[in-house]
Amino acid sequence: MEKWYLMTAAVLLGLTVRWTVSLNSYSGAGKPPMFGDYEAQRHWQEITFNLPIKQWYFNSSDNNLQYWGLDYPPLTAYHSFLCAYVAKFINPDWIALHTSRGYESQAHKLFMRATVLIADLLIYIPAVVLYCCCLKEISTKKKIASALCILLYPGLILIDYGHFHLGFALWGVLGVSYDWDLLGSLAFCLAVNYKQMELYHSLPFFCFLLGKCFKKGLKGKGLVLLIKLTGTVVASFVLCWLPFFTEREQTLQVLRRLFPVDRGLFEDKVANIWCSFSVFLKIRDILPHHIQIMISFCFTFLSLLPACIKLTLHPSPKGFRFTLVSCALSFFLFSFQVHEKSILLVSLPVCLVLSEIPFMSTWFLLVSTFSMLPLLLKDELLMPSVVTVMAFFIACATSFSIFEKTSEEELQLKCFSTSVRKYFTCFTFLPKIIQHLFLMSVIAMILLTMMTVTLDPPQKLPDLFSVLVCFVSCLHFLFFLVYFNIIIMWDSKNGRSQKKIN
Amino acid sequence: MAAFGIATGGGNWFSALALGVTLLKCLLIPTYHSTDFEVHRNWLAITHSLPISQWYYEATSEWTLDYPPFFAWFEYALSHVAKYFDHEMLNVRNLNYSSPRTLLFQRFSVIFTDALFVYAVHECCKCIDGKKAGKELTEKPKFILSVLLLWNFGLLIVDHIHFQYNGFLSGLMLLSIARFFQKRHMEGAFLFAVLLHFKHIYLYVAPAYGVYLLRSYCFTANKPDGSIRWNSFSFVRLISLGLIVFLVSAVSLGPFLALNQLPQVFSRLFPFKRGLCHAYWAPNFWALYSALDKVLSVIGLELKLLDPNKIPKASMTSGLVQQFQHTVLPSVTPLATFICTLIAVLPSVFCVWFKPQGPRGFLRCLILCALSSFMFGWHVHEKAILLAVLPMSLLSVGKAVDASIFLILTTTGHYSLFPLLFTAPELPIKILLMLLFTIYSISSLKTLFRKEKPLFNWMETFYLLGLGPLEVFCEFVFPFTSWNLKYPFIPLLLTSVYCAVGITYAWFKLYVSVLTDPPVGKTKKQ
Helix, strand or coil, X not given: CCCHHHHHHHHHHHHHHHHHHHCCCCCCCCCCCCCCHHHHHHHHHHHHHHCCHHHCCCCCCCCCCCCCCCCCCHHHHHHHHHHHHHHHHHCHHHHCCCCCCCCCCHXXXXXXXXXXXXXXXXXXXXXXXXXXXHCCCCCHHHHHHHHHHHHCCHHHXXXXXXXXXXXXXXXXXXXXXXXXXXXXXXXXXXXXXXXHHHHHHHHHHHHHHHHHHHHHCCCCHHHHHHHHHHHHHHHHHHHHHHHHCCCHHHXXXXXXXXXXXXXXXXXXXXXXXXXXXXXXXXXXXXXXXXXXXXXXXXXXXXXXXXXXXXXXXCCCHHHHHHHHHHHHHHHHHHCCCECHHHHHHHHHHHHHCCCCXXXXXXXXXXXXXXXXXXXXXXXXXXXXXXXXXXXXXXXXXXXXXXXXXXXXXXXXXXXXXHHHXXXXXXXXXXXXXXXXXXXXXXXXXXXXXXXXXHCCCCCCCCCHHHHHHHHHHHHHHHHHHHHHHHHHHCHHHHHHHHHHHX | CHHHHHHHCCCCHHHHHHHHHHHHHHHCCCCCCCHHHHHHHHHHHHHHHCCHHHHCCCCCCCCCCCCCHHHHHHHHHHHHHHHHHCHHHHCCCCCCCCCHHHHHHHHHHHHHHHHHHHHHHHHHHHHCCCCCCCCCHHHCHHHHHHHHHHCCHHHHHHHHHHHCCHHHHHHHHHHHHHHHHCCCHHHHHHHHHXXXXXXXXXXXXHHHHHHHHHHHXXXXXXXXXXXXXXXXXXXXXXXXXXXXXXXXXXHHHHHHHHCCCHHHHHHHHCCCCXXXXXXCCCCCHHHHHHHHHHHHHHHHHHCCCCCXXXXXXXXXXXXXXXXXXXXXXXXXXXXXXXXXXXXXXXHHHHHHHHCCEHHHHXXXXXXXXXXXXXXXXXXXXXXXXXXXXXXXXXXXXXXXXHHHHHHHHHHHHHHCCHHHCCCCCHHHHHHHHHHHHHHHHHHHHHHHCCCCCCCCCHHHHHHHHHHHHHHHHHHHHHHHCCHHHHCCCHHHHHHHHHHHHHHHHHHHHHHHHHHCCCCHHHHHHC
């Protein structure tokens, strides 16, 4: 590639922005007794280094699970273990059992930030670059532009980069969509073993690969492929869980830690249906626990069913990417016990379709960052958030000139509106509406941000602004869910008609 | 909607570049800042709370006001905004005061005044016509030039991390150069006169301005062979130029003349009591000279040719600005450096007089002046290399030879700024930004001149690649060796000597290319 230097520049820019943001404060800085996610990560290093592997997930006198107990799958634990070794080498105080609780210093902050940057550098960034290089049917310039935009996505940068499990998922997408099925499924299994939230993406993976097997014929090649895939998945899981398979109780305990169903329908202020809906009706208090679980399960299942069936019947890389988006979004909106950071799991697949529908993706990514505003404000990250969001917006606007791409064709809504027009002939105003909606939503987001920052909420409603932020974001997400589902459902016709045009 | 689109996207790459770098500057706000931060805070306090008559006498802080009056007025103007941020920073006795609001105000003052720099770059891009190359945007000379200037590594770290106001000062200089290219000489002269009264370091390039204006503006015509036509001299132009310079100086220095304080002002502006080299050796001729002296003294001691008792104890690298004695070679006096500088500058000035080549020739002369005084000046700061790097960017997109000189000069010059930032959190930033700028500048200029012979020969390539191992040794290997305590100055010494070689080479090569350029007639007619 003759323009490799522009790609290098994009990567270096992404790294620079990451590091400059990391100079700001972190979650729970100087806030005893619990501190924040930063302390959680440090505590895991302490636990994994000092305790034998059998006690990692168990409550004991040395391992108080109430204080940031390990609740991520084994790979995270192994990673913490690795980091702890390096920490021990630099300064043993950082991970000393008991005494190191709430340890904070400039040098330690530097170390923690460096671990994140290195993980990013080793896994996430190569995956992004490779993915963009492998994109088909677009010019080199566009490839570099999308790499730059993905790397500048502010949500991921701002949320303390503890989230490089996403990197694994990206490798998975890469592998699967370019016919390296085994590599893809291996990477995805690793991702799931890194963070259980990655299960949001599991259905599209499953459906896509299954669909591929069906396509090849279940009696011949398809069966071989299916067996190979199953083998890979089982093997990688066994490998990760090996130390915990020795006793049944071990495995169960880990699972209980991973899926804490007793925690409640939602925590804090999340921009999903349940949280937004509870403004009008306190579901959490009215309905019994198990019914809550049932309801959320049903809703999630129903909302993602159509897209998954479609993918199984017509597996295609493009459909796969869009299904990833819509499934993750359904999970985020309807499932049980969602965290506001989980929106990043939706943003990642949206990043992947950035070059296909630049306008809508940019819009979505802006909203997703906005939805985390209360969290960012709590960590005193206002300044870097505003700056990175603006930088991201400028990067997208210049490299894709998104404002000129709002025709039906470019929004991939051509087929949908054609079929609607059969019933309502005057249905031609869709792009106009979407443009106006975008303008309104941007204005709303800016206004809300300014209000949250400058005004004090009335005494009766201390959470007024954060609830408003959640509510507005939730409306956006519902709209996007509909939009992505429309694209998926009308996709195959679209593909054929596009070929004709080309 | 459409207007919105045009404003942000729509191929308006220049504003995207400028906005992008501005946002990056905003991200650099929480980084480390040097004592220059306190210097400028102190000046804000002095100009705000004291009458003019006290400005150049006040000495509560060790960082006394030592810039010309316009800069003092500039601080005065800033201080009237500063009082809305935090009034405490305007107290002269509040030494080392840096509340979060003070920090925010000071950083933003640099970012905002950089608007002038952005405008100047915009003007420069309009009037510089580089080599015609591919149709793609990223291969256009204008695009490359604006990236090289707007995203300049040196400016970013010196202004926005280390803390200084070089952005808008360089903006003034670039703007005056652009005005010369646009044949608006009076305006250019005015801008430069103003600039001189902002920061007197620009006196280094004053000879280029003076001779160029005299030769190419006051003489309105040339003989056919390019030599001077004496009867074309225009007194009106000379007088109006003189008037401009006089008026600007009168506005600046007049009040102090009226107060009878001029000697005090000048003693503040030109402190000759400082040492030959700055705390850290700027990578110039004297760095090589002092290094040679050190080597000779070590050899002398080994061979018992020198008496250890007679060697002066003051070490140059102890970190303080002080007088310094060389051991073997003769010590250098301010007068000697002055004469060396003069000798180094003269040929370039002669070139402008005898082989006038329009604004482009002037630009070369300006760069040579800046570089020569950097090479031989007294008490040179490493930051002064920016004085040559920024104008050199304008030349780099024109000819392959200039591009190659530019790349060597910039890369070594920027690398020599590394010791300015020595704190651990800034280490990744400086390495990443340096890589970003260097890789971009080298690759884009290579693409621009890909049809001509390669930009570097093997020796230059080898030298530039050597910077990598040097950095690894200085920052990652040396601190863990046992020498770190015994010889803490070795990384600095290595850096400045290694960079001095590159900068001397670039200076020499530029001189050769200027002196051997084809004579006037050919280039004039084109």
